[in-house]
Amino acid sequence: MAKKGWTRRRFIQAGLLTTGAAALGGFAKPTGLWAATPKIKGPIKVGYQAVMSGTLAGYGDFHRMGATMAMEEINAAGGIAGNKLVIEFRDSTLKTPEAIQNARYFVDSWEADFLAGVDSSGQALALGPVMAELDRVLMVTHAATEKLTEEQVFKNGIKQIFRICSPTYQDGNAAAFVAKDLPAKTWATVSPKYEYGYTCWEMFKNTLGKLKKDVSFTGESWAPFGTTDFRPHINTILDAKPEGLYSTEWAGELITFVKQAKQARLFERITHVMFPVGAAMDVLEGLGAEMPDNIWISGRYFFLYPDSSQNNDWVQRFRKRWNHYPAYVSETGYATMFAFKKAVEAAGSKDTAAVIQAMEGMQLDSPAGRRVFRKEDHQAMYDVPWGLTAASDKYPFKIMGKQVMVPAKDCFNRPPFEGDESKPPF
Amino acid sequence: MNRHLNAFIAGLALAIMILIGLFGSRFVIYLTSRVMILSIFAMGYNVLFGRTGLLSFGHAAFYAAGAYGLGLYSLHVSSHPLAGILAGIVCACLLSVLIGFFCVRHTEIYFAMLTLAFGMMVFSLIWNMRSITGGDDGLVGIMRAPIALGLVAIPIIKPQAYYFLILLLLIVSIVLIYRIHHSPFGLVLAGIRENERRVAFAGVSLKNYRLGAFVISGTFAGLAGALAALLESHAEPFSAHWSHSAAPILVTLIGGLQTFSGPIVGSVVFIVLRETIERFTHNWMLWFGLILLVIIMGFRGGIVGILSRWRK
Numbered sequence: 001m002a003k004k005g006w007t008r009r010r011f012i013q014a015g016l017l018t019t020g021a022a023a024l025g026g027f028a029k030p031t032g033l034w035a036a037t038p039k040i041k042g043p044i045k046v047g048y049q050a051v052m053s054g055t056l057a058g059y060g061d062f063h064r065m066g067a068t069m070a071m072e073e074i075n076a077a078g079g080i081a082g083n084k085l086v087i088e089f090r091d092s093t094l095k096t097p098e099a100i101q102n103a104r105y106f107v108d109s110w111e112a113d114f115l116a117g118v119d120s121s122g123q124a125l126a127l128g129p130v131m132a133e134l135d136r137v138l139m140v141t142h143a144a145t146e147k148l149t150e151e152q153v154f155k156n157g158i159k160q161i162f163r164i165c166s167p168t169y170q171d172g173n174a175a176a177f178v179a180k181d182l183p184a185k186t187w188a189t190v191s192p193k194y195e196y197g198y199t200c201w202e203m204f205k206n207t208l209g210k211l212k213k214d215v216s217f218t219g220e221s222w223a224p225f226g227t228t229d230f231r232p233h234i235n236t237i238l239d240a241k242p243e244g245l246y247s248t249e250w251a252g253e254l255i256t257f258v259k260q261a262k263q264a265r266l267f268e269r270i271t272h273v274m275f276p277v278g279a280a281m282d283v284l285e286g287l288g289a290e291m292p293d294n295i296w297i298s299g300r301y302f303f304l305y306p307d308s309s310q311n312n313d314w315v316q317r318f319r320k321r322w323n324h325y326p327a328y329v330s331e332t333g334y335a336t337m338f339a340f341k342k343a344v345e346a347a348g349s350k351d352t353a354a355v356i357q358a359m360e361g362m363q364l365d366s367p368a369g370r371r372v373f374r375k376e377d378h379q380a381m382y383d384v385p386w387g388l389t390a391a392s393d394k395y396p397f398k399i400m401g402k403q404v405m406v407p408a409k410d411c412f413n414r415p416p417f418e419g420d421e422s423k424p425p426f
Numbered sequence: 427m428n429r430h431l432n433a434f435i436a437g438l439a440l441a442i443m444i445l446i447g448l449f450g451s452r453f454v455i456y457l458t459s460r461v462m463i464l465s466i467f468a469m470g471y472n473v474l475f476g477r478t479g480l481l482s483f484g485h486a487a488f489y490a491a492g493a494y495g496l497g498l499y500s501l502h503v504s505s506h507p508l509a510g511i512l513a514g515i516v517c518a519c520l521l522s523v524l525i526g527f528f529c530v531r532h533t534e535i536y537f538a539m540l541t542l543a544f545g546m547m548v549f550s551l552i553w554n555m556r557s558i559t560g561g562d563d564g565l566v567g568i569m570r571a572p573i574a575l576g577l578v579a580i581p582i583i584k585p586q587a588y589y590f591l592i593l594l595l596l597i598v599s600i601v602l603i604y605r606i607h608h609s610p611f612g613l614v615l616a617g618i619r620e621n622e623r624r625v626a627f628a629g630v631s632l633k634n635y636r637l638g639a640f641v642i643s644g645t646f647a648g649l650a651g652a653l654a655a656l657l658e659s660h661a662e663p664f665s666a667h668w669s670h671s672a673a674p675i676l677v678t679l680i681g682g683l684q685t686f687s688g689p690i691v692g693s694v695v696f697i698v699l700r701e702t703i704e705r706f707t708h709n710w711m712l713w714f715g716l717i718l719l720v721i722i723m724g725f726r727g728g729i730v731g732i733l734s735r736w737r738k
Binding site: 052053079089090091095096097100101104105108109120121122126128130145147156166192194198225240383 | 453
């Protein structure tokens with residue numbers, strides 16, 4: 001009995017102590033810009049959705065690692081304008097109605113101030129009108145379709161949508177800039193049989209065709225979602241005898257494709273191979289030493305670029321926290337939280353209209369380097385290198401050896417997104 | 427007595443639905459809209475499954491036909507929502523006549539597999555006809571234009587107004603399906619389920635009656651699909667995927683296979699349960715599956731079936 005009373009007293013004491021400390025902390029912290037803006041009330045709530053089930057569930061985990069780490073760091077340093085940052089995660093699956101229901105739950109039921117995430121392009125496009133109705137900022141961290149920013153934001157004026165990751169321009173246009181300096185004159189593709197695959201190949205063909213007059217495109221083979229046997233596709237391509245292969249296969253399917261292509265000696269017969277999303281960590285780690293050397297790879301971020309102290313420190317912290325190298329969705333998820341922080345603190349408010357205004361044209365120093373959110377279409381402009389795979393003593397997987405940089409300003413389509421002047425080369 | 431009780435429950439449910447529409451928050455209205463659309467889908471489906479005893483795995487195709495029918499009509503012809511819904515229903519109806527014609531010659535597993543094959547055929551058509559259907563991006567930009575009725579126009583862009591349109595169509599569907607169940611046609615369907623040989627000996631064309639049930643259920647699936655496309659402003663290819671055909675089956679099993687209100691109760695449980703579980707865990711699929719398993723195995727005859735047995 002006596003013991004119980006003691007525990008209760010201790011409990012109350014501890015409680016008072018924590019409250020006191022929190023109150024003190026609360027008083028001590030506000031400095032600088034946001035000390036004068038006490039009108040932001042309560043925690044800043046971010047609803048984050050990513051695919052957390054099925055074969056791509058690993059991507060959801062990497063999203064979560066990046067965003068969670070940003071939340072921990074931001075809160076340890078005093079939060080956003082003195083307010084705690086809170087994130088709730090939800091499984092978006094890959095189906096559109098799920099994504100819409102999640103967004104509506106976040107805003108209308110959980111009362112989120114911001115939304116982030118989204119992997120599939122179809123989901124991102126479908127969320128356009130929903131975001132306009134809910135009137136919250138959505139930062140897209142993975143879906144890459146250029147239609148999102150060109151049509152939904154620029155043409156339809158849905159200003160609530162921003163994108164922090166690089167879009168299909170990096171996969172299609174930038175690849176063409178790299179390919180123009182390669183000796184290959186005939187190109188073929190094995191790519192996913194859905195919009196992403198078609199769009200990238202189309203962009204690659206158009207841009208390369210303009211950059212280099214004497215190229216031709218000799219073979220196409222489209223692999224449906226969930227393909228496990230790529231041999232028919234590999235044979236189609238080998239029969240076409242191209243000098244270069246371009247493939248936007250990604251995640252587990254790219255791993256399978258590379259393994260089967262190796263067995264078919266594809267990499268000996270086609271010397272110039274480009275994988276626009278080959279620099280994703282799940283692919284590099286999944287293939288390990290099996291990834292051939294001298295393959296052109298890129299991604300939406302690669303942890304060894306840029307070689308800046310901000311990036312290197314971040315990769316170290318990420319390693320320490322999660323025991324993984326950061327995937328590109330970890331970086332985009334992480335940077336998203338800092339983009340919200342910067343925009344809210346600059347606007348002095350978390351109201352959607354004010355945040356949109358602050359975010360348009362905003363510069364953000366992130367692990368991937370300096371991003372600028374283009375005012376017209378809300379696309380983050382930042383540079384990601386293309387590089388040739390090479391073995392390294394320091395890592396149990398292949399990394400980018402020789403790197404080529406195609407700056408975003410040269411390879412991203414430009415407003416008004418109509419006619420040839422909007423597309424590179426400029 | 428029993429009849430009075432049923433009428434009382436129906437009246438109470440209607441009152442609750444109207445109250446939700448008037449005073450519910452935007453999210454509750456959205457969620458209830460989805461429950462109603464799933465109810466229409468499942469009730470129509472139950473004409474075939476519970477009433478006639480045919481298990482189809484292809485009804486997502488008709489749902490998608492409704493969604494894409496509405497989407498294409500409103501994007502290219504006219505954005506009048508009622509005309510669009512009608513276009514969706516007609517598409518689904520025609521498609522179910524076509525597919526049903528080939529499927530109703532068979533029963534049991536052969537029927538199920540045929541519907542699955544036809545359903546996936548529709549899915550791959552939608553997936554691959556990119557210039558028309560938008561491929562995996564689906565149809566984007568379907569707007570909820572005001573319903574113009576001569577002098578007045580009802581702006582259904584407001585979720586609340588659209589909620590009442592769905593509620594109205596749900597009530598119409600319930601009345602229609604109730605009439606179908608209790609018509610001579612509906613009784614023959616039940617007869618086919620119980621003993622098809624005996625019905626055949628009575629001089630009834632099994633094929634025609636099965637086709638009738640198939641088309642009716644496909645048409646209601648189309649209505650549900652069209653309403654969903656308007657709700658989400660979007661039509662997506664996965665709505666035609668066979669995994670989506672499983673939704674009305676599950677819902678019917680949860681609510682009660684051979685009950686009239688089973689699919690509605692099942693829809694409420696299906697959507698509310700999922701939404702509740704997701705608030706607690708990311709592994710919602712696991713818990714959702716486990717709970718569904720318990721309901722389906724533990725409540726034989728579904729929730730409605732158990733309740734009505736207790737009442738007796």
